[in-house]
Amino acid sequence: MIPGPFNYHRPATVADAVKLLASLGDDARPLAGGHSLVPMMKLRLATPEHLVDLHGVEGLKGIRRDGNRIVIGAMTTQHELLASDEIARSAPILHEAALLIADPQVRYRGTIGGNVANGDPGNDMPALMMTLGASYRLEGSSGARDVAASEFYQGAYFTALEPGELLTSISIPAPAAGHGYAYEKLKRKVGDYATAAAAVVLTMASGKVATCTIGLTNLAETPLSAEDAARAVIGTGLDAATLKKAAAAAEAIMSPAADARGPVEYRKHVGGIMVTRALTRAFARASS
Amino acid sequence: MAKTHVTMKVNGAEVEGLVEPRTLLVHFIRENLQMTGTHIGCETTHCGACTVDLDGMSVKSCTVFAVQADGSEITTIEGVANADGSLSALQEGFRMMHGLQCGFCTPGMIVRAQRLLMENPSSTEAEIRMGISGNLCRCTGYQNIVRAIQYAAAKINGVEFQEAAE
Secondary structure (H helix, E strand, O other): OOOOOOEEEOOOOHHHHHHHHHHHHHHEEEEOOOOOHHHHHHOOOOOOOEEEEHHHOOOOOOEEEEOOEEEEEOOOEHHHHHHOHHHHHHOHHHHHHHOOOOOHHHHHHOEHHHHHHOOOOOOOHHHHHHHHOOEEEEEEOOEEEEEEHHHHEEEOOEEOOOOOOEEEEEEEEOOOOOOEEEEEEEOOOOOOOOOEEEEEEEEEEOOEEEEEEEEEEOOOOOOEEOHHHHHHHOOOOOOHHHHHHHHHHHHHHOOOOOEOOEOHHHHHHHHHHHHHHHHHHHHHHOOO | OOOEEEEEEEOOEEEEEEEOOOOEHHHHHHHHOOOOOOOOOOOOOOOOOOEEEEOOEEEEHHHOEHHHHOOOEEEOHHHOOOOOOOOOHHHHHHHHOOOOOOOOOHHHHHHHHHHHHHHOOOOOHHHHHHHOOOOOOOOOOOHHHHHHHHHHHHHHOOOOOOOOOO
16 A cells, blocks of 8 residues: 655754645645554545655654643654653653553654644543643744643544644643542554543542542543543542442543444443543552 | 655665655565565554564554655664574574464564564563564464563573473
8 A cells, every 4th residue: 555645845843844834735734653644645545745744853852841840742752751751750641541552663653742633532642631631832833822632622633723733742730749540441452542441630638539630532523521520529539339420420421433343332331431440540549 | 756865774784765755664675675574464554564673663664654764774674683694582582482383474573572672671471462562463372472582582681591381
């Protein structure tokens, strides 16, 4: 399988990349790790006339601490995320989730920016970013703006990115020390997208859940924040009745597609189970 | 479409060629360089048969464009043997432990396992299994491939290979 012909561009700066994307318009696509785009091009489901390869752009890589925030460059690979002490220390849920993405070869190439910017409901990082309260830096020819992950996703492959804009970095408020976290992902095999997945970040006070956020992957056209489910567990010791209530509240907002991963009812059912497991594991990990 | 001139170092030798931007790295290696040890399996980034080592990373060469590898260093299965032509520890492991049947996945398996053992020479069995999870084998059930990599790891670490009790 060979992709259709295209012109290859390799800018060296964000300004040049943005200028190219703006001047080439709809016929151009930015190329990050390429592990979503290149397979689509080989199937001729994507036929961009221009690819703007971001591998030569300085300043799009790296993980740094900026006060209370963790800033991750868009071209940081999943492999680099897994190798980062800062991530392991400050936001270990990203470490746990990255290990469940694709396989080692894909993680050497696949980037966090591509994962969150593509708008594929099957991608894992978007729901995690919503759970962590992250924001995305978008840069275009008219300047830069920050958009919350919770405001970014509009539909399958539809995001807040305007034509010519590039997602350049992700900024995450560091979760509180001693927080509990878990990402539970049901998949058919290594490398698969989620049949259903749930992310939980919570903090505890005096043996009760003090704060909680829950994100859901591949259970709707966009990642979801399960707010009612999270509210249901706050102030509780996460007894069986509460877990059941939270799972039901999460299931109520799921609207997965029926596909090779299963019919709608099944995916909602296992979605509820993922929420239950993630809550249970996050609770056990949190220090009171 | 205009062709681009690329140069790269493949298995230690400088090579060059003219490629269309859409030429996949695996096609450049197999067709331009006539090195057919790197196999094309699924062509959809699943099977890992096309795995090569690109600047210290295991990559599926069916999902990288040759123009993106301009200026890089690549190792393929043709470059893994010892300098004197004798089998590398991994090649020997695959031979001794019967790590292949049809052999189609073997080049990708060995190139991937080589990077895995460079990054973590004392990989546990679980780490080896996760480490080769991007490579599919339809013959062996992976048991002997894992043993082959364990054999190589022991040899690299200078210890005697001991098989776990069944």
